[in-house]
Amino acid sequence: MTTHKADTAGTGLYAAIREAAARIGDSIYRTPCQYSAFLSEATGQRIYLKLENLQMTGAYKERGALNKILLLTAEQRERGVIAASAGNHAQAVAYHATRRGIRSTIVMPSVTPMVKVIATQNFGAEVIVFGANYDEACAYALELAARRGLTFLHPFDDPAVIAGQGTIGLELLEQCPQLEAVVVPVGGGGLIAGIACAIKETHPKIKIIGVETARLPSMIEALAHHAPVTIPSASTIADGIAVRRAGDVTYGLVAKYVDEMVTVEEEEIASAILTLLEKEKTLAEGAGAAATAALLQHKTSLDGQHAAVIVGGGNIDVSLLSRIIERGLVKDGRLVRIRVKLADRPGALVELSTVIASHKANIVELTFNRTYYGVSLGDTAIDVTMETRGAAQVEELLGAITAAGYSHQRIL
DSSP, X not given: OOOOOOOHHHHHHXXXXXXXXXXXXXXXXXXXXXXXXXXXXXXXXXXXXXXGGGSTTSXXXXXXXXXXXXXXXXXXXXXXXXXXXXXXXXXXXHHHXXXXXXXXXXXXXXXXXXXXXXXXXXXXXXXXXXXXXXXXXXXXXXXXXXXXXXXXXXXXXXXXXXXXXXXXXXXXXXXXXXXXXXXXXXXXXXHHHHHHHHHHTTOTTSEEEEEEETTOOHHHHHXXXXXXXXXXXXXXXXXXXXXXXXXXXXXXXXHHHOOEEEEEOHHHHHHHHHHHHHHSOOOOOHHHHHHHHHHHTTOSOOOSOEEEEEEOBOOOOXXXXXXXXXXXXXXXXXXEEEEEEEESSTTHHHHHHHHHHHTTOEEEEEEXXXXXXXXXXXXXXXXXXXXXXXXXXXXXXXXXXXXTTOOEEEOO
């Protein structure tokens, strides 16, 4: 990546960011940037969480969407707007357009979590579910825009949208005067482009680090090829940054201002979601937790810096969150499931339960099966799911069950 140098384009965007801050200030929540003692100790940095998941629609996207909407002409407002989005941009456009009496249509790909589809409808938009991914949804939205005379609001590759997102950078400089680095989730690049410009134009020594999901590193590929390229589609729990092609405008800004780009894996994102929920009492979606994941996994080159981490959004599907919590508990040894062979006679389960209870494990689920688990006639097999305190207790418990003469295997 290139070293920052001030130029006319950068100066122009910086001015637009400051204008956007004044324009949207009365309608956007100035989110807190709070110090995290736990994450600071876990990462070796001094971590401040910029909680954009606290915006009205649950994500930073409101900033760019509203700035763009407020710049529409009277004729554009009268005709209405259209957008393509997997969720957060959709909700932002729907909410702020409806509040200003502007009709909005949102095309959402079929993989969009239902919580985001319903929320977008509730904010007043006409929702059309179309396409297997964002690219297909976007192509259809552009087709509808031409057919209906609607103004298309791009989720990231628009200078007005980038300027709106850049207002976060201005807030960070005020809220954290000791700031030395900012870690930002990256999809199409609108968020990091705006933040980087807002910060680098006045504080060029502050480090800007971008984080992509390893399954869709579109900006990293763009930087490697010196131009945006389309990469193969892939599924990810970080649906908010699931972008196959970086923006043409955002690519140039990232190449100019961003110091480092890293990737995180699905399990690392899931772990960060659970950490933020349990330790920081804040709910983040996959994309919103990506930057935190990079720090928890020591993916960056930071070494003890004061670093702001963008928690970009909190619109996570409840069923996905449930699975993430359960897998996290299993990984930490706080939830375990074993399959035990028992004699099929009265009192056998009581005897097993007594062993488990003596080691302070809590049984939360029991499942019997006499037919499909390959047990002998006269025996049965039972799956026992238990809450435990950690890996050490699990090992102690399994040893006690073995010592009591039970044949068993761990299945979770």
